[in-house]
Amino acid sequence: MEELAREAGITVRTLRFYRERRLIPPPRREGRIAWYDDTHLARLRTISALLERGHTLNGIAELAEAFDQGRDVGDLLGLGAPTEETPVRLTPEALADHFGDQATPENLSAALDLGYLATDGGEIVHISRRLLDVSAALVREGIPLADVLATGRQVRTHAEALATLFTDLILNHPDHTPEDLERLRPLAKSVAEAELSMALDRRLRQQALADTPDRSPQPQDMGPGSSDT
Template identity: 70%
Template sequence: MAEDEERSGPDGTVPGGARAYRTEELAEAAGIPVRTLRFYRERKLLPPPRREGRIAWYDEHHLARLRTITALLERGHTLGGIAELTAAFENGRDLGQLGALLGLSTTTGGLDWTEETPVRLTPEALADYFEGEVTPENLAASLELGYLATDGDEIVHVSRRLLDVSSALVREGVPLAAVLEAGRRVREHADAMARLFGELVATHLSADGADPAAAVDRLRPLAKSVVEAELSMAMDRLLRGDQAEPAA
C-alpha cells in the first residue's frame, strides 16, 4: 500500500500533475457518502477507476461526473434517466436524443429574434472545436444554457461569437467546464443589465406612446456601447490592481 501511495505521489497526484483521489477522498470532494459513490459505480454511472493493486484511483473527470449527477438530481432527473444519458453519449447517440433525455428543448425556435449568427455543425465538427472536452457533463451544461440546439440531424450553436470565444479559451488551456460556468455567471449579470436598460426605456420613453419593445430594440446599440465601455474600463482597473469604485 505504501508503494502504491508513493507511485501516486504524496499529495494524491499522478505523473503529469493530475489530481488523483481514493474512494473516500472522491466522495468527500463531491460532497456525497462513500456508499452513494459505490452505488453510482455499481449502476455504471461512473467510468471504472484506475487500479493499483487493491487501490482504486479516481481523477477530475470522475469528480466532474459526480457533480453533474448531483446537479441533475437536484433538477428532478432520475438516476435511470441520467444513466441513459451517459450511455447515449458514450454510444454516440445524436444530440437531439440526448437533449430529449434531459428534458431540454433542442429546437431552434427563437433564433430568429437575435443579432447573433447561429452556426450549424456536425457532431464531428463540434468535437474538433473542443477536442477532448465534449463530455456528457459539458454537453448537458451547454444544452441547459441554450448554447446548443438541434435542427434535424444538425447541431446549432446559437452564437458564432460565443463559439469562437469558447474554443479560443479552451485552446488557451481553460477547461470547457470552467468556460461554461463563467458563461452562466456572465449571463446572470447580462440579464440584470438588460433589465436595467429596459426599465430605463420604459420609464423615460414610454410616455409618448412608443412601443417599449420596439424602443429597446432600436436603442440596443447604445446599451451595448455602454456595457462594452464599462467592461473595458473595468479590465483597465483590474490590470492596474485598482478595484476601487469610480467616483460619482
C-alpha cells in the same frame, strides 16, 4: 440493414453491435421490414469520425444519449431567434474538432441546458457563432470548457440584469415605446462594452500592483549609522 452498412462503410456485424449498444436509434418498422434513413447514416458516419479522433465507444454512447435527450432546435429558436447573433450548424465531429477531449457528455449537457446548443436531426446548432468562437478560443488557451460554461452562466445572469436596467430606463418614460428600445439598443451595448473595458483596466492595474515586489526600505537598507531612533 445491409444497405445501411454498405453506405456507412461498415459490416453488418458492426452495425448490429452499434444497435445493441444503442449508439443509433431503432429503425422504423413496417411489419418485418426495418427502415433506416439519412439520420441513421449520419449517426454512423459520426461514430466513425469520432473513433478516428480517439473517442471510445463508451464515450460516444454517452454523447449519443446527450444528443438524443437534448433540446430540439425548434424549441431553442422558438424562444426567440437572436436578432444579431448568427446560429451555426455543426456535425458532432465538427464540434469535437472545436473542443477536442473537452467535448464530453457532461459539457455537452451543460451547453444544452444553457441553450447554447440544440439538436436538429444529425446536426447540432449553436445559437451564436461569436459565443462558439470565444468558447473555442478560451479552450485553446488551456481553460477547461466546464469552467467556460460555468462562467457563461454567470455572465448571462449579469447580462439579464443589464438588459433589465436599460429596458426600464427607456420604457419607464411615457414617450418611449418598444420600437424605441430596439432603436436605442446600440447605445446600451456601447455603455456595457465601455464599462467592461474600464473594469478590465482596473483589474489589470490591481493585478500588476499585486505582482510587484514590495520595495519599501528595510532597516538593514538604511546605510551605515542608521538607527531606529
